[in-house]
Amino acid sequence: MQKSVMMKNLTYVISKVMSEMYFIFISDEEPYDSGSSKDDYIYTLILENVEQLLLEFKLNKRLMDMMLLNFTGMELDELDDQEIINGIKEFVNVVGGNFINMFKKKMDMKLPQIIDRDYNPEQDGYKLVDETELWFDNQIMNVRILEK
């Protein structure tokens, strides 16, 4: 897959998964409340063949709560924070699986990880390929693709 279309394809997959699994749709309206950075969680997923790609997803807790409530149909007080945090790994897993299906060559996919907010993949030799900001119901998801 050419780098120029990677983010376009990833955005398509994210949009599909968010709408079909979580019933949340991409919005054209810029959020007026993006939440504070201390509520952000960063998930990474490594895809590899000859080269290694790292997908990074940054979501705030409010978006994560919304996703899990819609996905499970449960009330907020029925889900604890750890369940919600771990539940988003499944989102990353499904996005990753659908994304690698778009590659012509077979890519191996590692298990999703939650990383420290202070960690920067660039310090481990990753270089930024592309990044974008997606808006969902007044919340922002930041997405980056990096390669090694």
Next chain:
Amino acid sequence: MAINILVVDDAPTMRKIIIKTINISGDYAGKIFEAGNGIEALDILEENWLDLILTDLNMPEMDGMELINNIKNNPDFAKLPIIVISSRGRKDIKDDEQWSLITQYLTKPFHPEQLRDIIFSVIGEEYAKVSDDEESDICDF
């Protein structure tokens, strides 16, 4: 006759969704067991009678294909139907031999009705008589 089902997925929320779908799609489920990886699944299989396994592929400790290979290599369990529920594409299944071990394949994300229909296609039509009330529960899910 109720069937015993094992749901294998490392995501607890996904297991909850699958079990919820099974429960509201009919009265065919007897006991429903859960496992977070292939090793836990094999432990449950050793100790309980199972009629159907639903499994993810990408899991820690022991992934889905290794689990399936272990099951099918055991003559006691070789005929157990296995439905794979995974975000990985069908091209992730290496060859025809691996494909032959899988009864059905469902790609994530999926609609609950798709899961219900695939389960019924495996367990047989006698379980597929869903009442109007149960059908509306599926649509509301």
